[in-house]
Amino acid sequence: MAGEGMAFFSFAWWEIFLGGISTLAVFSFLYRENPFYRFFEHLYIGIATGWGIIAAVRNFLWPRVFKPLLGADLMVFPDGSLSQPYNQAYLLFLLPMSFGLLYYAILSKRHSWLAQLVIGFELGYAGGLAFKGTFIELLPQLFDSFRPLYVPGSAAESLANIVFVLTLTSSMVYFFFTFKRTPGGIVSRCSGVGRWMMMGCFGAFFGSTIMARMALLVERLDFLIHQWAALFY
Amino acid sequence: MGGKASLAALGGVGFLRTHYRQIITAGITFIGGFYFFLEFILPAQIGEFKFGKYHDQISTGVMVVGAMAIGLGIINILRIHGSAILKTSRGWMNSLALLGGMFIMLAVAGSDLINSEKSVSSWKYLANLQTFPGKVLEDFQTKSIPAAERIEALGRFVGQTLDQIAANQGPLRRPSGADKAGVEFSVLNADLLQAGAHALLLAQEYRAAAPDLARIAALSRELSASLKSAASAAQKVATANYENAVVRRVQRLLENGFFFPLGAAMFSLLAFYIATAAYRSFRVRSLEALIMMIAAVVVMLGQIPHGPLYVWDKLPAMRLWLLQNLSTPAFRAVYFGAAIAGLAMSVRMWLSLERSPLSTGDDK
Amino acid sequence: MFSFLERVDRRIIYILVAVSVAVPLIFNVSLRPAPMATADAFFTAVERLEPGKIVLISADFGPGTLAENRPQAELAIEHLMRKRIGFAMISVYALASPFLRQLPEDVAARLEREMPGQKWEYGKDWINLGFQPGGMIAIQGIAKAEDMRVFLKTDANNIPLEDLPLMKDVKSIKDISLLMQFTGLLGVFNAWVQYFQGPLFLHGCTSVTIPEAFIYFSSKQIAGFFEGIAGAAWYEVMLSERFPQRGSYNVALRVNTGLSFAHLVVLAFIVLGNAGLLFGRRKE
Numbered sequence: 001m002a003g004e005g006m007a008f009f010s011f012a013w014w015e016i017f018l019g020g021i022s023t024l025a026v027f028s029f030l031y032r033e034n035p036f037y038r039f040f041e042h043l044y045i046g047i048a049t050g051w052g053i054i055a056a057v058r059n060f061l062w063p064r065v066f067k068p069l070l071g072a073d074l075m076v077f078p079d080g081s082l083s084q085p086y087n088q089a090y091l092l093f094l095l096p097m098s099f100g101l102l103y104y105a106i107l108s109k110r111h112s113w114l115a116q117l118v119i120g121f122e123l124g125y126a127g128g129l130a131f132k133g134t135f136i137e138l139l140p141q142l143f144d145s146f147r148p149l150y151v152p153g154s155a156a157e158s159l160a161n162i163v164f165v166l167t168l169t170s171s172m173v174y175f176f177f178t179f180k181r182t183p184g185g186i187v188s189r190c191s192g193v194g195r196w197m198m199m200g201c202f203g204a205f206f207g208s209t210i211m212a213r214m215a216l217l218v219e220r221l222d223f224l225i226h227q228w229a230a231l232f233y
Numbered sequence: 234m235g236g237k238a239s240l241a242a243l244g245g246v247g248f249l250r251t252h253y254r255q256i257i258t259a260g261i262t263f264i265g266g267f268y269f270f271l272e273f274i275l276p277a278q279i280g281e282f283k284f285g286k287y288h289d290q291i292s293t294g295v296m297v298v299g300a301m302a303i304g305l306g307i308i309n310i311l312r313i314h315g316s317a318i319l320k321t322s323r324g325w326m327n328s329l330a331l332l333g334g335m336f337i338m339l340a341v342a343g344s345d346l347i348n349s350e351k352s353v354s355s356w357k358y359l360a361n362l363q364t365f366p367g368k369v370l371e372d373f374q375t376k377s378i379p380a381a382e383r384i385e386a387l388g389r390f391v392g393q394t395l396d397q398i399a400a401n402q403g404p405l406r407r408p409s410g411a412d413k414a415g416v417e418f419s420v421l422n423a424d425l426l427q428a429g430a431h432a433l434l435l436a437q438e439y440r441a442a443a444p445d446l447a448r449i450a451a452l453s454r455e456l457s458a459s460l461k462s463a464a465s466a467a468q469k470v471a472t473a474n475y476e477n478a479v480v481r482r483v484q485r486l487l488e489n490g491f492f493f494p495l496g497a498a499m500f501s502l503l504a505f506y507i508a509t510a511a512y513r514s515f516r517v518r519s520l521e522a523l524i525m526m527i528a529a530v531v532v533m534l535g536q537i538p539h540g541p542l543y544v545w546d547k548l549p550a551m552r553l554w555l556l557q558n559l560s561t562p563a564f565r566a567v568y569f570g571a572a573i574a575g576l577a578m579s580v581r582m583w584l585s586l587e588r589s590p591l592s593t594g595d596d597k
Numbered sequence: 598m599f600s601f602l603e604r605v606d607r608r609i610i611y612i613l614v615a616v617s618v619a620v621p622l623i624f625n626v627s628l629r630p631a632p633m634a635t636a637d638a639f640f641t642a643v644e645r646l647e648p649g650k651i652v653l654i655s656a657d658f659g660p661g662t663l664a665e666n667r668p669q670a671e672l673a674i675e676h677l678m679r680k681r682i683g684f685a686m687i688s689v690y691a692l693a694s695p696f697l698r699q700l701p702e703d704v705a706a707r708l709e710r711e712m713p714g715q716k717w718e719y720g721k722d723w724i725n726l727g728f729q730p731g732g733m734i735a736i737q738g739i740a741k742a743e744d745m746r747v748f749l750k751t752d753a754n755n756i757p758l759e760d761l762p763l764m765k766d767v768k769s770i771k772d773i774s775l776l777m778q779f780t781g782l783l784g785v786f787n788a789w790v791q792y793f794q795g796p797l798f799l800h801g802c803t804s805v806t807i808p809e810a811f812i813y814f815s816s817k818q819i820a821g822f823f824e825g826i827a828g829a830a831w832y833e834v835m836l837s838e839r840f841p842q843r844g845s846y847n848v849a850l851r852v853n854t855g856l857s858f859a860h861l862v863v864l865a866f867i868v869l870g871n872a873g874l875l876f877g878r879r880k881e
Contacts (some may be wrong), residue, residue: 014490015490025495043330045331046335047495050335051342058728059694096295106305117257122265124582133787196524197562200528206528207528210511214507217859220494289743292731292741293738360760496660497660497663499661500660508611508859536630549631556807
């Protein structure tokens, strides 16, 4: 528990203390909008932005791009000789870097169209990757949807499979708009059943959403009660 | 006939002149996805040609293109909040908090990155140095390059490192606090002293009128071994110093004192809002709403722990059955439609059949 | 007369929700959670692991979902550390970077206090590959790399991967026995499913995406998953039964218990609102 073996005003103590102040500042919004909340909200955005930038530089841009490009990973021995020759293939990085810099053209009214080139490139590669991703993700789902309606020796499993296939087909019929539906027809009725089944699904989502949001609150109160409050006794 | 062809050609040139931007953008968009499309549909090997031979480099290149955009966020933030501060417009104190937080985090995390780099370089240099005596010997034997000065340079470097450590400077200084790192520090000092002694002897051997190659080879191996051992100890010492540095602690303070709690608290407000929303808007006015309510109640109560709160011990099994046999197929039906639509939209974007949501409207 | 049931002040709702959560926390109430078949499957998959290959853990969560994802990741890491299975931390979400470093350190420190004399060391028992920008392009790059030590080059501390003992025999995706992915973000889980094919896949999701995760569990694209904090609580019980010396570290259990009381309060308010509607209609 916080407080045990923790020196007052040590770094660890300040971490918990400031964490509690930050949490209470945000909770103050529940009473009403106030400058205390706004100040901490903006502080959070600033810290998160700074953190995200350094994370990209630290984990990718510096070790995998700039360091080999600038030859900073080459070692100079005490006698002045290099540990290995500079690999000129790294100069090819300048091509994607220059292309990526076109993003900043969006800041110019006259040349903003250049940013569309790099945005288009990003959309293009995402589209190309989508082929592979969609089929790899979709096909196992499709195969799993074909279930036996009668399982010998297991009435429960047979019933479950029947409900499964009924729910799936009726829900898919609900979204099928190619042909005109006549009120009271088979397709309309099937679509109606599908709507009820989907309401069951949305009910599950609703219950799950409540659980998720409540968990966030429980964690914060757990911190305030067991760590922050413990600093003071 | 000739006149019609000329008119058509003129029309084409005119089209190109007015629509060159669209054409270039469409072309680059297509090229962006073409490699990955081919990589999916073609086999990995076609005869002698291995299609994915440069996949690593292409993937890294694509990541570099995206990573170049990190400055856009800073520029926009500076424009909006910087001007709010300069004009002292309403809420300028909040803008000051935002920019202050950002620059402090950039400074602290940036310093931490520099410290990390220095820490790694310090022991990595020693680790790479272990190949140096062997390289010097090889050059001496094959290319007759004088070796004594080179080994003496190594000896001077070891001496400078020891001086720096004695002055309590640099990434390899004595760590404060941790016992294990204190032991490694003693090992590091001993190994460096031994390496210095070996370097001295080796240089003397190289300078001899008739160098004994067997003795030189043995001394080179001993020198490499000392440097290797020193590098291993140096890694632990440098890591301990890096973790205990003030900058590192300040970064943790910013993370644990502000970053995590503020983010978690912002999202935890949703708990209150969803409780209020559920109370105010969830009204059972139809059969569909009743089905939805029953499903929600079963899912929520089905994971209540055992004990006095337990409504019915079959609820967890009911919950699982509902999720597996009702929720899964219904969501899967929605998912099939969404996946196909997503693929269709991706293809349209790739082939530039769809107007980009980020286009500026000046396409000509 | 009953219309007040539909117009309870929002601040009363806030107070009641907060009190219902705080009271069990203050009195340290930890109730045995409901069993979760999906968490059982997760546990079995980890128990079956043999030393040799490493596990890749992708912690793609930030402060917004740490309430559920952090205990999940902590428990999974603890299980791996107790079994002495090496693992590599990675993320495609920038705000997850601090967790990649802190989680294994915190768990290792706790285990070393529990078992004096035993050590878990960075580089030998775990490594941190850091944040990889690019999302799906990074994931597919790692999956297709012939030598991921060359592709990724260094860990999050700028140490070359070939210098880390854990990565000595790890070249490609074939040397990864299992992928564990913890996230509450839309799209990230799908990207791993789409582009990281091969190793067994275990998932930790927030409660919001439980119905979505079930469709992948049903088609066996994931071998097991944590159903939010409730799954983590059940996993904690199984871990304590498997390793009795574990003691009373029970964050997931505490949070799950508080959550359950909150559920009852929310359900009570929903019933109250509908009662107001029902009685109001009858009066009309």
